[in-house]
Amino acid sequence: MPNLILYHGKLHTQDADYPDATAIALRDGRILAVGRDSEIRALAKTDTEEIDLEGRRVLPGLTDSHIHFYDWSLFLERIQLDDVASLAEVQELVHKTAKMTGPGEWVIGQGWNEESWDPPKMPTRSDLDAVAPDHPVIIWRKDLHLASVNSLALKLANISGATPDPDMGVIERDEFGNPNGILKELAINLVRDIMPQPSEMLIDNAMKNAMMKIHQLGITGVHDMRIMGGEDGPPALRAWQRLRDADEVRLRALVMLPGELLDQAVSLGLQSGLGDEFLRIGGIKLFSDGATGARTSWMLEPFADGGSGMPLTPMNVIAEKVAKADKAGITATIHSIGDRANRELLDVFSEVIGKNENQTSLHGRHRIEHVQHSHPDDLGRLGPLDLVASVQPLHLVEDISMVDKAIGDRGQWTYAFRDLLDAGTILAFGSDCPVSSPNPFLGIQAAVTRQRADGTPAGGWYPSQCLTVEEAVHGYTMGAAIAAGVENDQGSLTPGKLADLIVLDQDIFSIPPLEIAKTQVDKTVFNGDVVFDRLS
Structure with a gap:
């Protein structure tokens, strides 16, 4: 009964x-x-x-197919900078938090976006020193590809004018060659590595709190992504396992592995899909490039304000990892923003897919995360390769002004959901939270209208790329299930499914x-x- x-x-x-x-x-x-x-x-x-x-x-x-759930859970305990309207507001919140924080303890925040300020000035170490000189401070930009730190944080991390840029990272400097407090990509990890780790109790309570918050949005599943550098991988997976052992996972969680640990995963015989109805191992997370806001997305043509971005992982390394993962039965989940990064990545998949001998069958599909900028010649290539485009609709309305400024009318192929879908690509929708709100109804509206909440631009931003409501819902349900290889258990209201x-x-x-x-x-x-x- x-x-x-x-x-x-x-x-x-x-x-x-x-x-x-x-x-x-x-x-x-x-x-x-x-x-x-x-x-x-x-x-x-x-x-x-x-x-x-x-x-x-x-x-x-609904399933959020791209969320940094572990990181978001912890960020909920810190300064929320998503809605600040100016650098002065950032400074006010940092100062207020520092006054309530014990001497020498870290002040941490996330979510600021200088593109929405007038003037659009990124916080530097001097801006943070002015309001919190006695506490180490780090505040992440909303895209998580750039962070600002103060002088004490730089000192604790031993970052000086003599410190070289790390691989896949940039330490911005002033006119005298000294760090100005702005760190891009893996340069952020020079500071992250010396920050104290949260306790298991704090992590577990934060994740349980986040589960309750996300239920209010109708989300019952998450694909938990790793951020660059992979340091969050082991503590995140341990936390998920602790909660599963205690029967406290109230989501269908697919947890990605840091790409840096592929060799260990293969040597242990791990495969995507390992787990149960509540917690499963996903694929390896790799990064082909950075982000448009930080001008580190890898482009075929230069940005209007200069530069063509940067690759973060050499394509020959990505090709080796994709081939190894594919053969071992591990899916590849690859961050790719710029049109050159997407083209090069498609070339890699074209070379690797189907050419592995003795391939282990995959549980789930290889996927490209974001697919933000594309050359029109490449939009029809994902479907025939059976690749999932894991995309975040809310980004498109949040990024309209930035994309128009950065690449002009090339933006007509930015977040090209309709072209991707019409070419037979499976779309899996997510938020990239904490980069954007995890509210899926904001995402559905964005995919359908391609307009900001105030109705601008009239008719939608490149409206030929709009989706129907049904197609957008599919991205948060069946599309997400197919990406994870659980379409027989999730994604539709069908007898026998969860x-x-x-x-x-x-x-x-x-x-x-x-x-x-x-x-x-x-x-x-x-x-x-x-x-x-x-x-x-």
Whole structure:
């Protein structure tokens, strides 16, 4: 008998066999049956809980296919700089936090974006010294590819005018050759490496808190990404395992491995998909280039303000790793922003895919993360290679001004979701949180309208790339499931699949598209249990 029945709803099942379903029955963490109210309610027994949905829209549980969940959990405990409007506001928050922080302890923040300030000035060490001279300070830019630190942090990390740029990193300097406090890419790790590590108790509590927050957004699954350098890999995986052992993982978590540890993973015989319905090993995370905001994305033509970005990992090294991972049954998950980085990466996959002898079958698919800038000749290449484009719709509206400034009308092939989809590419949608908000309804609205919340630009930014609401929802559900190799268990409201679903306060398929972002989740059901109820 079912444990729970939800009826009198409008189910977007994404299963052609159940196009007009209004009710769903759940039992022991699985979907027992889907259909009309009368047939599903007839399954109820004495102990079955029944919930009247009062005509509300129901979707499969949503998955964020690109989130730095471990890092976001910890950042929630630190200074939030996402909405600051000026350098002065950053300084005010850093000063306020320093006053409440013990002597010599770190002041840490994340989320600032100078592109939205007037004037758009990046914080330097002198800006931070002025408000927190006695505490080491590090504040990450929103893209996590650049950070600003103060003089004490530089001193503790032994970064001076004589310190050379590390591989795949840049220490910005003033006119005298001294570090100005701005660190790009792997130069950030010179500071990260000397920062105290959070305790296991703090990490576990932060992740449990983050799970509750993300349930409120209708998210029941995450693909947890590693950031550059891989130092977060082992502590993140240990934390996920501690929580799984304690039966406290309330998400379908796919956890990526640092690309630096591929050899160890292969030698141990690890493969993508290892785990259970709550926690699985994903693929290796590699970085082909940087980010447009930091002008470190690798471009075919120079930026309007100079430079063509930079590769972060040599393509011959990526090719070796992809071939080794592919043969061992480990998927490759590769960050790629610039159009040259994407082209070179597609050349690598074209050379490697299908040419491995004695290849172990993959659980999940190789994927390119972001696919931000593309040359039009390359947009049709992902589909035939069976590659997933793991993309973040909210980035496109947040980056409109930056992209227009950086590359001009070449932006018509930036976040080219329609061209990718029409060429047969599987799209998996995510947020890149904490770079952007994890709210998937902001992402759906962005993909559908290609407009900011205020409706600009009129008609959408390169509107030929707009998606339908159905296509955007697919990116957060079946697209994500296919990317992870769990499409037989997740992604649609189909009998036998896992019992993850959400109930919305409005029907996103019938309201004006610019109203989608206002959608709230009334209920989130995970593994057959109501884990969030906004109205209770």
